[in-house]
Amino acid sequence: MPHKIxxxxxxxxxxxxxxxxxxxxxxxxxxxxxxxxSLxxxxxxxLETATRELFEETGIRADGERIVLRDWHLSNVYEIYQTWRHRYAPGVxxxxxxxxxxxxxRDIPITLSPREHLRYEWLPLLAAADRCFSSSNAEAVLQLPRHVGRQS
Structure with a gap:
């Protein structure tokens, strides 16, 4: 298996x-x-990666018309959790x-990839941020109102 990018x-x-x-x-x-x-x-x-991953993990198809992915033009650099480093090239x-x-x-059908995920849940914004295990994911959830043009 090749290393993850x-x-x-x-x-x-x-x-x-x-x-x-x-x-x-x-x-x-x-x-x-x-x-x-990952790419x-x-x-x-x-955008291709985001579209692919969205469909693979949830069954949601971003069609660019009804379901539109929004690029925040925001990047986070974080240390890869030790438990997943073996997936990357040595030294990464x-x-x-x-x-x-x-x-x-809210009623869109969700089809999880059983190989990747066990279940899903819809949560209010703050509860979702609290539930995320990744700090960058929690921060993105908290920034959501600003990126969709709504005030929290």
Missing amino acids: PESVLVVIHTADLEVLLIERADRPGFWQSVTG DRVDEPL THNTEHVFSVCVP
Whole structure:
């Protein structure tokens, strides 16, 4: 298996009322997050990565018309958790994460990838931020009102 590319996307899924969808990792029960995923290839456009990961992890298809991914033009660099470093080339310790969001109807069908996630839950903004195991994910959830043009 080739090493993961240390560049990824984070996609915060939310409703117009700012409820946030979180998914529980299958490989780490109790670890809740938004959609995340690494680039498949170094030259993969970030929007393509976000679109692919959104569909693979939730079954939500961003069509660019009804369901539109919003690129925040925000990147976070963070240290890769020790438990996942074996997936990267030797010596790689940090990842660059690019943040996106997508507004969806609350009743949109969610189809989780059972290999990756156990269950999902819609939560109010602050509860979702508290549930995220990743600090950059929690911060993105808290920044959501500003990025969608709403005040908290």
